[in-house]
Amino acid sequence: MTRSAWVHRAEYGLVLLLEALVNSLPRGSADGLGQRAGTLVHAPLGLRRDTVMSNLRAAFPDASEAWVQRTTRAAYQHLGREAAATLRLAGLDAAAIRACTRLAGWDQFEAGLAEGRGALLVTGHFGNWEMAAASVAARGIPIEALVKRQTNRRVDARFESTRGRLGVQTIDLDQAPRRVPRALRAGRVIGVVADQDAGEGGVLVPFFGRTASAHRGPALFALRLGTPVFASAMYRLPGPELAYKGTMERIQVERTGDLEADVRRLTAELAARLEAAIRTAPEQYFWFHRRWKSSPSEELALAVTSTTSL
Numbered sequence: 001m002t003r004s005a006w007v008h009r010a011e012y013g014l015v016l017l018l019e020a021l022v023n024s025l026p027r028g029s030a031d032g033l034g035q036r037a038g039t040l041v042h043a044p045l046g047l048r049r050d051t052v053m054s055n056l057r058a059a060f061p062d063a064s065e066a067w068v069q070r071t072t073r074a075a076y077q078h079l080g081r082e083a084a085a086t087l088r089l090a091g092l093d094a095a096a097i098r099a100c101t102r103l104a105g106w107d108q109f110e111a112g113l114a115e116g117r118g119a120l121l122v123t124g125h126f127g128n129w130e131m132a133a134a135s136v137a138a139r140g141i142p143i144e145a146l147v148k149r150q151t152n153r154r155v156d157a158r159f160e161s162t163r164g165r166l167g168v169q170t171i172d173l174d175q176a177p178r179r180v181p182r183a184l185r186a187g188r189v190i191g192v193v194a195d196q197d198a199g200e201g202g203v204l205v206p207f208f209g210r211t212a213s214a215h216r217g218p219a220l221f222a223l224r225l226g227t228p229v230f231a232s233a234m235y236r237l238p239g240p241e242l243a244y245k246g247t248m249e250r251i252q253v254e255r256t257g258d259l260e261a262d263v264r265r266l267t268a269e270l271a272a273r274l275e276a277a278i279r280t281a282p283e284q285y286f287w288f289h290r291r292w293k294s295s296p297s298e299e300l301a302l303a304v305t306s307t308t309s310l
Contacts, residue, residue, distance in 0.1 A: 012154035015087075019158075022084045023091040027242050030084045038080025042073050048288045052076075055287040059208035059278075074283035082128045082236065089134060090162045097138040097166070100241075101131065105230070105248030106139070112228035112250055113141070118184035121248070122218045123232040124195030124274040125286030130163075131244055132234035133191045137167030144169045144183050145191040146176055176217060184227050191232075192218050195274060197293040205268040208275055213294035219266040222253050229253060229266070231273035235281060249273060 022030040041047050052075055056068045063071075089097075103109075113119045121136070121143070123129055136143045145163070147170045150156040163170060171179045171190075180190055194215045202213035222229045229251045237243040251269055256262055278285045 008152045008154060011152050012158070015155050015158060019087045019090050022087045027088070028240060030088060031081050031242075034080040034082070034084030035077045036080070037083075038076040038078065039073070041080065042076035051290060052287040055291060056282070058210060058292065059287075060282070061209075071283050072287075075285070075287055078236070078283050079286070079288075085128060085236075085242070086130045089130065089166065092134075092166075094138040094166070097131070097134050101135040101138070101234075101244045101246060103135060103139075103246040103248060105250070108250055109230055109248045112230065113187070113189065115228060116187050117225060117227045118187050119189045120184075120218055120222055120227050120229045121189060121191045121232045122194050122229060122270050123191070123234070124278075125193060125289070126195075126274065126278055127234040127236055127281075127284050128244060129193050129234060132232060132246055133163070133168045134166045135234065135244070135246055136189060136191070141189055142167050142169065143189040143191050144171050144179075146171050146173055146180070146193070148173050180217075180221055181225060184221060184225050190221075194218055194270070195291070196289055197291060199294050202294065203264050203267050205264065205271045207271045207291065210292050212271070212292050214267050214271055216263050216267060218270065219263040222266065223255060223259065223262055226253075229270070231270055233274070233277040235277075236284060247277070 022033065025033065042049060049072065052072050053068055056063070056071055060067070109119065121132075123132055133143050133145050145168055149172055150159075160170060168191075171183070183190055194217070196215075198213040198215045200213070201216075203216045203219075204211050205214050206212075207214075218229065221227060231249045231251055232247060234244050234246045237245055251266065251273070253266060254262060
C-alpha cells in the first residue's frame with residue numbers, strides 16, 4: 001500500500017472517530033469541543049493565521065489591530081464549532097434541521113421556484129453553508145449543490161452519504177456545464193458556494209473595496225436560462241441553543257444584450273450581497289483562503305470598479 005493510501009485511510013478513520021465523538025456528546029459539549037479545537041489551531045499552532053489577519057486588514061482597513069486580533073481568534077473558534085456542527089449532521093433528520101433553522105425570504109423563494117425555471121441559491125463560505133443546503137432540503141425541496149471533490153475519496157463518499165440522506169444531491173464542478181442547465185430546466189434548485197478566487201478566467205468585481213476574480217458560472221446560467229437568482233447566507237445565531245438564520249434575497253437579473261456586461265453586473269451584485277452579510281458577523285467568514293490572489297493592476301482595478309458602479 002502506498003504512503004498516500006495509508007494517509008487517506010488514516011484521515012478517513014479520524015473523520016469517523018470525530019463524527020462518532022461529536023454525535024455522542026450533548027450538543028453544547030460538541031460545540032465547546034469544536035471551539036477549543038479552533039482555539040488550538042489559532043494558537044499555538046497558528047495554521048494560516050497570517051493569511052487570516054492579512055485578509056481582515058485588507059477588508060477592514062480602518063479597524064484597530066486589537067479588533068483584527070480578536071476577530072482572527074473568533075474566526076478560528078467559529079470554524080471549529082461549525083466543523084463539529086457539520087459532523088453532527090450525520091445524526092440529524094429533517095425535523096431536527098427545521099427546528100434549528102429559520103429562513104427569511106422563503107415565500108419569495110417558493111414563488112420564484114414556481115416560475116418553473118429552477119432556482120439558483122448563491123452563497124459564500126460564511127456561517128454554515130452545509131446547513132444552508134440541508135435546511136432547504138429539510139423543507140421538502142431537493143437541492144443539488146456544486147462541489148469540488150476531495151482528494152480522499154473515502155472521506156468524500158462519507159460526506160456524500162450524509163448529504164444524500166438529508167436530501168442534498170451534489171454535482172461535481174467538472175460536470176456543471178452539462179448537468180446544471182439540465183437540472184434548472186427541470187425546475188430544480190442549484191446551490192453554489194461561489195466566493196473563491198476564480199483566477200484569470202473569472203470576472204473582476206469589487207469585494208470589500210478591492211477587485212477580486214469571481215466565478216462567472218452563476219450569472220451565466222441565470223442570464224442564459226432565465227433562472228431566478230437568490231443571494232443566500234446562513235448565520236449561526238449567538239446563544240446556547242443551536243440556531244441558524246438563513247436569508248434568501250432575490251436578485252433582479254438585467255438583460256441588456258451585452259452578455260459580458262450583464263455577467264459582470266450580476267456577479268458584482270452577488271458579491272455585494274455576500275459582503276453585506278459578512279459585515280454583520282465578520283468572524284463567521286472563511287478568511288483562510290486568499291480571496292484576492294488574482295487581483296489585477298491598480299489601473300485595471302479602478303476601471304473595473306468604476307464600470308461596475310455605473
